[in-house]
Amino acid sequence: MTTRSSSDRSSDPGAPLGRRPVVDFLRRFLRHRLAVLGAAIILTLVIVAAFGRALAPYDPLGMDFGAVFAPPGPEHLFGTDEFGRDIFSRILYGARISLQVAFIAVGISGTLGVLLGLLAGFLGGWLDELVMRFMDVLFAFPAVLLAITIMAILGRGVGNAMIAIAIVYVPIFARVTRGAVIGVRGREFVTAARALGKRPMGVMLRHVLPNALGPIIVQTSLSLAFAILAEAALSFFGLGTQPPEPSWGRMLAEGRGFLRQAPWMGIFPGLAIMVSVMGFNFLGDGLRDLLDPRSTRS
Amino acid sequence: MSLRYLLQRLGTLLLVLFGVSVVAFSIQPLIPGSPARIRLGVQATDENIATLERQMGLDRPLVVQYVDWVGDIVLRGDFGESLITRTSISSEIARRLPATLALAGLALLIGLAIALPLGIFSALRPGGKRDLAASIVSQVGVSVPDFWMGILLILLFAETLGWLPSSGYEPLSDGFVPWFSHMILPALTAGLISGSIMTRFVRSALLEVLGQDYVRTARAKGVGPRVVLTKHVLRNAAISIVTIIGLQMATLLSSVVVVEIIFAWPGLGSLALTSTLQRDYPVLQAAVLMAAVAFTVINLLTDLSYVLLDPSVEYA
Numbered sequence: 001m002t003t004r005s006s007s008d009r010s011s012d013p014g015a016p017l018g019r020r021p022v023v024d025f026l027r028r029f030l031r032h033r034l035a036v037l038g039a040a041i042i043l044t045l046v047i048v049a050a051f052g053r054a055l056a057p058y059d060p061l062g063m064d065f066g067a068v069f070a071p072p073g074p075e076h077l078f079g080t081d082e083f084g085r086d087i088f089s090r091i092l093y094g095a096r097i098s099l100q101v102a103f104i105a106v107g108i109s110g111t112l113g114v115l116l117g118l119l120a121g122f123l124g125g126w127l128d129e130l131v132m133r134f135m136d137v138l139f140a141f142p143a144v145l146l147a148i149t150i151m152a153i154l155g156r157g158v159g160n161a162m163i164a165i166a167i168v169y170v171p172i173f174a175r176v177t178r179g180a181v182i183g184v185r186g187r188e189f190v191t192a193a194r195a196l197g198k199r200p201m202g203v204m205l206r207h208v209l210p211n212a213l214g215p216i217i218v219q220t221s222l223s224l225a226f227a228i229l230a231e232a233a234l235s236f237f238g239l240g241t242q243p244p245e246p247s248w249g250r251m252l253a254e255g256r257g258f259l260r261q262a263p264w265m266g267i268f269p270g271l272a273i274m275v276s277v278m279g280f281n282f283l284g285d286g287l288r289d290l291l292d293p294r295s296t297r298s
Numbered sequence: 299m300s301l302r303y304l305l306q307r308l309g310t311l312l313l314v315l316f317g318v319s320v321v322a323f324s325i326q327p328l329i330p331g332s333p334a335r336i337r338l339g340v341q342a343t344d345e346n347i348a349t350l351e352r353q354m355g356l357d358r359p360l361v362v363q364y365v366d367w368v369g370d371i372v373l374r375g376d377f378g379e380s381l382i383t384r385t386s387i388s389s390e391i392a393r394r395l396p397a398t399l400a401l402a403g404l405a406l407l408i409g410l411a412i413a414l415p416l417g418i419f420s421a422l423r424p425g426g427k428r429d430l431a432a433s434i435v436s437q438v439g440v441s442v443p444d445f446w447m448g449i450l451l452i453l454l455f456a457e458t459l460g461w462l463p464s465s466g467y468e469p470l471s472d473g474f475v476p477w478f479s480h481m482i483l484p485a486l487t488a489g490l491i492s493g494s495i496m497t498r499f500v501r502s503a504l505l506e507v508l509g510q511d512y513v514r515t516a517r518a519k520g521v522g523p524r525v526v527l528t529k530h531v532l533r534n535a536a537i538s539i540v541t542i543i544g545l546q547m548a549t550l551l552s553s554v555v556v557v558e559i560i561f562a563w564p565g566l567g568s569l570a571l572t573s574t575l576q577r578d579y580p581v582l583q584a585a586v587l588m589a590a591v592a593f594t595v596i597n598l599l600t601d602l603s604y605v606l607l608d609p610s611v612e613y614a
Contacts, residue, residue, distance in 0.1 A: 259452060277442075
């Protein structure tokens with residue numbers, strides 16, 4: 001695994017990022033095969049999400065009762081479903097929902113979690129106790145069960161699924177951020193900034209947060225992977241995306257009833273979920289090797 | 299183990315359990331619509347609903363309702379009754395909890411049967427072919443949605459080969475074979491996924507121990523590789539591995555919830571989803587509370603087991 005060289009930021013943590021460190025980071029990133037593969041998958045996914053409708057050979061909602069349960073072939077790459085809808089087109093279209101939910105949910109939970117973790121870790125004391133005990137309580141629920149419970153309160157639908165997923169992942173961001181902040185807050189440059197009379201808020205945002213970003217970035221990538229899985233699961237249960245909107249989880253739920261006639265209905269949407277999740281996991285693992293060498297797995 | 303540490307941990311446990319119970323209780327006041335309306339159906343008059351709300355005690359302050367709810371559970375094990383079926387929730391939980399535990403237990407065993415050998419093999423020759431194979435397996439395992447894994451297994455073993463039932467449950471009283479044959483596919487689904495996740499952790503736990511000085515010393519003394527592995531490496535890696543199993547229980551329980559739903563397994567997870575879909579909130583409260591309590595207690599036991607495994611771990 002890559003280790004930090006002496007010319008790295010770690011030796012001069014207070015220094016702002018210049019051009020060199022970015023070039024340096026990019027060079028190391030490009031040498032990390034797993035991270036590059038992950039980034040390539042995500043880039044493809046983003047393109048598909050943006051232009052899915054234009055790329056799709058068929059209307060994802062268009063039914064064709066002459067082609068019900070058509071097996072995969074040159075006409076329909078991934079086959080068709082019980083309404084003769086083209087599964088390949090629906091998968092392309094579904095990428096948008098998957099990514100949208102994942103990015104918005106992780107955006108919300110990241111913002112909240114990082115803020116809570118930052119305050120808890122930097123200020124410590126009773127606030128730290130209060131925040132972290134509350135996070136412990138949220139952590140005590142199995143993730144899927146907590147998401148289902150929140151959906152029970154909020155009601156079905158894709159917007160509510162985003163909120164549910166966001167709440168489930170707040171504690172993870174809070175813990176990761178708090179851990180990183182505690183590692184940074186005792187360092188010389190923070191003490192120096194405080195001794196210079198800088199206001200706590202300024203020290204927190206200008207000196208502590210930038211130096212605690214590594215683990216947070218890693219966690220963001222891994223959480224995006226989880227969020228795609230969670231959205232698919234909620235839609236699979238019938239709580240997330242509602243028909244006829246094509247969502248990968250929902251397509252699998254529909255395919256579940258036709259495994260005998262049309263096994264492809266149960267295969268391709270799952271493959272799409274797996275590849276997307278892998279992309280974010282690869283990127284997250286790669287970034288962890290590059291940004292957070294202390295927690296490398298080997 | 300110092301008594302003080304034990305008491306401190308128990309104190310935290312009670313605090314978390316209190317928080318968990320507040321969250322589970324708050325489902326009912328937070329949901330839109332009165333439970334009385336759900337029980338009486340859409341045709342009920344406002345008057346009937348108001349009467350039933352009074353009978354159910356829903357007109358009392360929330361704090362009183364909470365104390366009443368928790369009191370009944372703690373003192374009498376009474377979760378109240380379902381809004382839909384009007385049957386006792388406690389007996390429903392008592393019926394379903396063993397099914398969930400059996401499934402989670404078998405899944406954990408399957409997971410360990412995968413993770414231990416795979417993790418050990420790959421740690422012994424890091425960077426080798428086996429290591430690469432194990433890391434591909436675990437990367438795939440981490441990324442596969444559990445419900446899709448379930449569908450693939452059903453497709454292969456139930457629909458194509460016809461070896462195993464595709465879903466459902468047979469009570470143990472009807473014989474071991476039908477009971478077990480229904481449990482294999484769901485347990486395999488959760489087990490394969492948690493096994494592939496644990497493989498990564500077992501590997502890194504072992505690699506850490508393998509890099510220690512005492513391992514080098516043992517090797518330098520001419521101790522055989524097998525003895526080094528069993529006497530020095532595995533014993534010292536045991537703590538990390540137990541931690542992994544404890545942490546893995548969270549993912550595993552989450553997986554089990556999903557798996558129960560796909561395979562129509564009558565456990566707490568499928569109960570939670572059915573009650574959500576039917577808006578049967580007292581049942582959801584009970585299922586959520588039980589799962590969180592089980593998980594919190596497992597966490598405590600994991601923590602306490604360090605001390606038993608490693609006498610050098612001291613807690614003030």
